[in-house]
Structures are given as structure tokens and as C-alpha cells.
Amino acid sequence: xxxxxxxxxxxxxxxxxxxxxxxxxxxxxxxxxxxxxxxxxxxxxxxxxxxxxxxxxxxxxxxxxxxxxxxxxxxxxxxxxxxxxxxxxxxxxxxxxxxxxxxxxxxxxxxxxxxxxxxxxxxxxxxxxxxxxxxxxxxxxxxxxxxxxxxxxxxxxxxxxxxxxxxxxxxxxxxxxxxxxxxxxxxxxxxxxxxxxxxxxxxxxxxxxxxxxxxxxxxxxxxxxxxxxxxxxxxxxxxxxxxxxxxxxxxxxxxxxxxxxxxxxxxxxxxxxxxxxxxxxxxxxxxxxxxxxxxxxxxxxxxxxxxxxxxxxxxxxxxxxxxxxx
Numbered sequence: 001x002x003x004x005x006x007x008x009x010x011x012x013x014x015x016x017x018x019x020x021x022x023x024x025x026x027x028x029x030x031x032x033x034x035x036x037x038x039x040x041x042x043x044x045x046x047x048x049x050x051x052x053x054x055x056x057x058x059x060x061x062x063x064x065x066x067x068x069x070x071x072x073x074x075x076x077x078x079x080x081x082x083x084x085x086x087x088x089x090x091x092x093x094x095x096x097x098x099x100x101x102x103x104x105x106x107x108x109x110x111x112x113x114x115x116x117x118x119x120x121x122x123x124x125x126x127x128x129x130x131x132x133x134x135x136x137x138x139x140x141x142x143x144x145x146x147x148x149x150x151x152x153x154x155x156x157x158x159x160x161x162x163x164x165x166x167x168x169x170x171x172x173x174x175x176x177x178x179x180x181x182x183x184x185x186x187x188x189x190x191x192x193x194x195x196x197x198x199x200x201x202x203x204x205x206x207x208x209x210x211x212x213x214x215x216x217x218x219x220x221x222x223x224x225x226x227x228x229x230x231x232x233x234x235x236x237x238x239x240x241x242x243x244x245x246x247x248x249x250x251x252x253x254x255x256x257x258x259x260x261x262x263x264x265x266x267x268x269x270x271x272x273x274x275x276x277x278x279x280x281x282x283x284x285x286x287x288x289x290x291x292x293x294x295x296x297x298x299x300x301x302x303x304x305x306x307x308x309x310x311x312x313x314x315x316x317x318x319x320x321x322x323x324x325x326x
Contacts, residue, residue: 018251019294021166025158033293034165035148038141040287042094042101045110045134048280049094052117053087060124068119082120090117102148111138130280133175137168137284162293166250169288173246176263180243202229204236208273217275225273239266245309252307253294260289 024030063079065072072082093106093113100106118135121128144164145157183198190197196206205226212218225232242262249255263285267278296303 018166019253021159021162024162024294025155029297030293031147031158031161033291034161037165037287037291037293038101038144041137041141042097042110044283044287045114045138046091046094046098048134049087049091049113049117053091057083062124064125065123066119068115069123086113086116086120089113102146104142104144104146107138107142107144111135111142114138130278133172133281133284136171137288140164140168140171165288165293169256169292169294170247170250172284172288173250173259176243176246180240180246183240184244198240199237201233204232204273205229211274211276215275219271219273219275221269221272222274235269242266248309249289252309253292254296254299254303254307256289256292256295257299258304260285 057080059079065082069082069086071077077085090113093110097106097110101110114131114135118128118131121131141164143160145152145160147153147157147161187198191199196203205228208219208222208225212222242259246259246263249259264282267282270276270278
């Protein structure tokens with residue numbers, strides 16, 4: 001009995017482990033993809049900083065600086081002055097990072113500048129969710145080794161380079177998993193109380209209807225969703241499932257491109273139904289996952305289906321489980 005349990009445990013463990021970085025680090029194609037990813041990443045940061053530099057300078061009420069921009073209070077700077085300084089710092093840091101992102105100093109500089117910009121935009125009684133994942137990933141990328149230099153392009157540094165990218169992807173997918181789990185836990189609690197919850201027919205229609213007066217903006221598809229609650233139920237349930245198991249794509253990396261497309265479509269759907277934009281986050285998903293170095297070079301539909309969370313694992317175990325006689 002112990003022998004059988006051990007065989008089954010080894011099978012399950014083999015199918016729950018992430019890809020081997022040791023194996024991937026030997027592949028020059030994968031390493032080149034990882035290097036190019038960093039170029040795209042920091043190039044978009046420059047675009048993001050330019051957008052911020054050119055955005056509206058109108059005075060906003062309720063300015064209460066968070067701790068990263070507490071210096072504005074120390075020097076008695078008003079919002080306009082603080083905004084000008086933070087914008088300039090962010091743009092200069094992003095510009096430098098485009099040309100010197102292979103150096104740790106440039107990556108630290110752009111991380112600190114982005115923290116300032118994010119804190120400033122969050123100093124009005126609410127948190128700016130658009131840049132959260134950019135802040136986290138810029139911090140993680142500080143630890144990238146400089147494999148752009150020939151003498152630093154060692155096997156161990158290659159493994160570390162891929163590990164840092166894997167961690168950056170993991171923090172992004174984990175945020176979506178937490179969002180999905182939050183919906184599931186809330187649904188369980190609401191169901192016990194006999195309330196409408198995330199699993200109820202018409203749930204998404206109620207959510208959209210609730211958000212319209214809060215945002216003072218009606219999405220293009222909002223009336224249709226509100227008037228056709230039964231049609232919106234299945235897409236919302238699919239979203240909850242994908243969100244909950246988002247972290248799975250860090251283990252089954254053949255799903256990363258499919259997941260990225262779905263999440264991109266989800267954010268477009270959020271804008272069309274609720275009028276909420278996630279443009280910076282959508283771009284981050286594209287840069288980190290659409291051409292991820294961890295996606296196998298040859299990925300068939302059969303493999304994607306077999307790698308799906310829950311359904312794929314159950315099907316694979318049913319068809320390929322280790323024999324009791326061996």
C-alpha cells in the first residue's frame with residue numbers, strides 16, 4: 001500500500017511542478033526572448049511616464065500625501081509643485097532606463113520614481129490600481145543579473161535571470177488568483193446568509209447596475225447586461241474560474257498565452273460594461289505573458305487542454321495514472 005501511495009504521489013508531484021529553469025537556461029532562444037522582454041518592458045515605462053508628463057495639471061481636491069511623497073509636506077509644496085517634480089523624475093528615470101536597463105542602478109532609479117508617481121496618484125483617498133503591478137514588477141526586476149555583459153552571461157546568472165522573470169509573472173497572476181478567491185469566499189458567505197452572490201443568476205447585472213451611479217459613467221454594453229442577466233452569468237462564471245486559477249499558468253506555462261488573451265479580453269469587457277479602464281495593466285500582461293520565455297516552442301491544442309486547471313489534471317490522471325501493478 002505504501003508503495004502504491006508513493007507512486008501516485010510522485011505522479012501528482014511531477015504534474016504540479018513548474019518548468020525546470022536549469023533546462024530552460026541552456027536554450028539560447030529562450031534567453032534571447034527574455035532579454036527582448038526587458039527591452040519592451042522598459043520602453044513602455046518610458047511611454048507611460050510621457051503620458052503622465054503630458055496629463056492634466058488641474059488642481060485636485062483632497063490632496064493628502066502618502067508616506068513616499070511626505071517630503072511635499074516637509075517643504076510645504078502644493079500639489080502643482082509636487083506633481084511637476086514627480087512627473088519630471090519619473091520621465092527622466094524612465095528615459096535613462098530605456099538605454100541602461102541592463103544596469104541595476106537604472107532599474108532602482110525607475111522603481112523609486114514609479115513609487116513616487118504611484119504614491120502621488122494615490123494621495124486622494126483612494127489607491128491607484130492601474131500602476132500597482134508595475135510597481136511590484138519594477139522592484140522584482142531590480143534583482144536581474146546583467147547577462148547582457150558577456151563575462152556575466154554565466155549559466156547560474158541565466159537561471160537567476162529566468163527566476164526573476166518567473167517571480168514577476170507570479171506576483172501578477174497571484175493578484176488575479178486573490179481576486180478570484182475573494183469572489184468565491186464572498187459568494188460562500190453571502191450564500192449562507194441567503195443573499196445574492198457571485199454564483200447567482202443575474203449577479204453580474206447587479207454589479208454593473210451598482211457601479212454606474214458610483215462612476216457616473218455607463219459602459220457601452222451596460223444596458224444589455226442589465227436587461228439580459230442570464231446571458232451574462234456564464235461569462236462571469238468563466239471569469240471567476242480563470243481568475244481563481246490564474247496562478248496555475250506559472251506551473252503549466254503552455255497556458256500563459258491563452259491566459260493573457262483571456263485577461264486582456266476581460267479588461268476590455270470591463271471597460272465596455274462598467275466603463276473602468278485598465279490600460280497600463282493590460283499592457284503589462286502583453287509584455288510579460290504574450291511572448292513569455294516559458295511558453296514551450298511547440299504547444300498543441302491537446303497539450304493546452306490537458307494542462308487546464310482541474311479538468312485537465314483530472315483527465316490526465318484518469319487516462320495516464322500510474323498502474324497499480326507496476
